[in-house]
Amino acid sequence: MKLTRRHTLMVAFGSAIAALLPVRAFAAFEDEVAAFTGGADVGSEGITLIAPEIAENGNTVPIEVNAPGAEAIIVFAAGNPTPAVATFNFGPLAAAQSAATRIRLAGTQDVVAIARMPDGSFVRASQEVKVTIGGCGG
Amino acid sequence: MNSLLKTGVAAVAIFAACAVQADEEANLVINEEIEITVRTDAPAHAENLSTIYSGWVFRSDETQSFQMDDFENPGMIFVDDAIEAWNAVEGSEGNSCASCHDGPESMAGVRAVYPKWNDAAEEVRTMAMQVNGCRTEQMGAEEWKYDGSDMLNMEALLASVSRGLPVDVAIDGPAQSMWELGRDIYYTRFGQLDLSCANCHEDNYGNNIRADHLSQGQVNGFPTYRLKNAKLNGVQSRFRGCIRDTRAETYAVGSEEFIALELYVASRGNGLSVEGPSVRN
Amino acid sequence: MAENVKPRVRVPRDATAGEEITIKTLISHTMESGQRKDGDGNVIPRSIINRFTCAFNGETVIDVTLEPAISTNPYFEFQAIVPETGTFEFTWYDDDGDVYTDSKDITVG
Numbered sequence: 458m459k460l461t462r463r464h465t466l467m468v469a470f471g472s473a474i475a476a477l478l479p480v481r482a483f484a485a486f487e488d489e490v491a492a493f494t495g496g497a498d499v500g501s502e503g504i505t506l507i508a509p510e511i512a513e514n515g516n517t518v519p520i521e522v523n524a525p526g527a528e529a530i531i532v533f534a535a536g537n538p539t540p541a542v543a544t545f546n547f548g549p550l551a552a553a554q555s556a557a558t559r560i561r562l563a564g565t566q567d568v569v570a571i572a573r574m575p576d577g578s579f580v581r582a583s584q585e586v587k588v589t590i591g592g593c594g595g
Numbered sequence: 596m597n598s599l600l601k602t603g604v605a606a607v608a609i610f611a612a613c614a615v616q617a618d619e620e621a622n623l624v625i626n627e628e629i630e631i632t633v634r635t636d637a638p639a640h641a642e643n644l645s646t647i648y649s650g651w652v653f654r655s656d657e658t659q660s661f662q663m664d665d666f667e668n669p670g671m672i673f674v675d676d677a678i679e680a681w682n683a684v685e686g687s688e689g690n691s692c693a694s695c696h697d698g699p700e701s702m703a704g705v706r707a708v709y710p711k712w713n714d715a716a717e718e719v720r721t722m723a724m725q726v727n728g729c730r731t732e733q734m735g736a737e738e739w740k741y742d743g744s745d746m747l748n749m750e751a752l753l754a755s756v757s758r759g760l761p762v763d764v765a766i767d768g769p770a771q772s773m774w775e776l777g778r779d780i781y782y783t784r785f786g787q788l789d790l791s792c793a794n795c796h797e798d799n800y801g802n803n804i805r806a807d808h809l810s811q812g813q814v815n816g817f818p819t820y821r822l823k824n825a826k827l828n829g830v831q832s833r834f835r836g837c838i839r840d841t842r843a844e845t846y847a848v849g850s851e852e853f854i855a856l857e858l859y860v861a862s863r864g865n866g867l868s869v870e871g872p873s874v875r876n
Numbered sequence: 877m878a879e880n881v882k883p884r885v886r887v888p889r890d891a892t893a894g895e896e897i898t899i900k901t902l903i904s905h906t907m908e909s910g911q912r913k914d915g916d917g918n919v920i921p922r923s924i925i926n927r928f929t930c931a932f933n934g935e936t937v938i939d940v941t942l943e944p945a946i947s948t949n950p951y952f953e954f955q956a957i958v959p960e961t962g963t964f965e966f967t968w969y970d971d972d973g974d975v976y977t978d979s980k981d982i983t984v985g
Contacts (some may be wrong), residue, residue, distance in 0.1 A: 490978075509656075509657050516612050516823055517947045517948075518657075519657050519661075537945055540643035542943055542945040542946065543942055544940065545938060545939075546941075547938055548936025549936065550935050550937040551937050551938055551955060551957070552956050552957045555936065555954065556953065557951075558946060558950070558951055558953070559947040560947055561946070581950050666884070667900070675884075825948035
């Protein structure tokens with residue numbers, strides 16, 4: 458493959474490359490989900506996960522989770538070496554069961570948020586976040 | 596040339612499709628009060644540009660929003676550290692920066708005109724050189740490492756108090772020969788990849804190189820907090836990184852070549868606002 | 877002792893009784909994940925903030941368990957109810973046993 462200047466600059470465009478990246482997922486992730494839910498059925502209504510479609514850099518990815526009325530929300534990065542990211546436990550003085558933070562993603566993968574509701578049920582939201590390998594800057 | 600033009604058109608089309616990547620029209624206002632000029636007419640000497648853009652414009656929405664609020668901007672943690680250093684007495688003379696300069700706010704306007712010619716020292720000085728000059732000559736203290744954290748923190752503080760002011764670096768008079776050296780380096784191809792600064796940052800800003808969204812390579816936002824390494828990064832460290840990425844042996848931080856290049860690159864941003872510490876990818 | 881760890885919090889200075897406010901917190905901490913290797917190829921051991929809590933006049937607002945995937949300089953934003961005048965207490969727990977704290981008073985008038 459010729460590495461001329463022209464070739465370097467013309468060869469790839471960000472979204473095309475991102476779409477070709479393999480999606481990562483580890484078996485440990487499903488085990489950790491089961492540990493949190495106790496194997497119960499998981500619904501999908503009543504929880505929101507906001508994350509960028511394409512992360513500018515996998516080192517610092519802003520996310521936000523929201524599940525009105527939840528006792529706790531756990532966040533996983535399904536493709537990270539250790540999938541658990543954080544667990545937010547809400548106390549009586551939490552005005553809303555929501556939280557925002559910044560996380561590390563090792564590669565393109567699903568970010569998954571699961572909320573435990575006071576009646577013992579669980580709800581789940583997930584979103585794929587593309588994490589790209591930089592060009593010259595990166 | 597023709598195929599490059601076609602590439603350019605194709606690239607713009609793809610760039611337009613990547614709407615999630617950057618909002619080209621967005622403006623930056625910090626803390627709802629500091630207005631930052633992120634796009635303006637290019638200075639006359641930058642003959643191949645008509646509009647200049649801050650690096651902020653090329654980043655994703657999420658990255659852009661990090662910079663809109665001093666609490667959200669992780670670079671500001673380091674400004675706090677520098678304020679402590681500003682007030683700390685150091686060196687044989689028993690002075691701190693504050694002893695001569697009052698509070699950091701009194702330094703507003705300084706960052707906007709650096710690098711610049713220093714008459715007494717008879718050389719072009721970058722901010723880091725001037726800070727070390729003060730430390731050794733006025734404070735009797737030891738020099739800080741050129742791109743060490745102490746220096747970068749202080750540069751971030753000095754930049755932060757000039758935010759919103761237009762960059763206005765002198766390119767003539769005693770600084771002229773250094774400026775011309777910097778300009779020559781900017782257009783020199785380096786390394787196995789045979790790339791000059793201009794190849795990416797003048798000919799192809801707005802395009803993607805692999806997955807990186809190329810900016811114009813302006814330095815009005817330095818020192819910058821990079822998401823990639825979660826810390827402040829200085830201009831000359833970035834020059835080293837860029838030249839190394841062309842697979843070349845690079846100049847040293849603090850070398851004459853990089854001082855000249857910093858002067859030239861800063862002047863390409865004349866008219867943009869001082870923006871540091873900025874947040875980039 | 878983890879070096880140079882500084883907490884910062886943003887809480888409004890006053891509120892009406894029962895108002896819902898936004899709290900932002902940041903703490904400067906490397907959050908060494910345990911995934912990196914040093915120059916000799918040895919794994920740099922994990923050393924992170926593993927728990928963050930916020931309480932108001934002794935009652936819990938939020939209690940967060942952090943894993944290594946939380947970015948350097950952990951940032952949290954969340955909502956709190958302010959029933960009365962009082963003090964928000966923020967606590968960060970480090971793997972190495974250190975505990976960092978900050979507090980902010982708020983007036984309900």
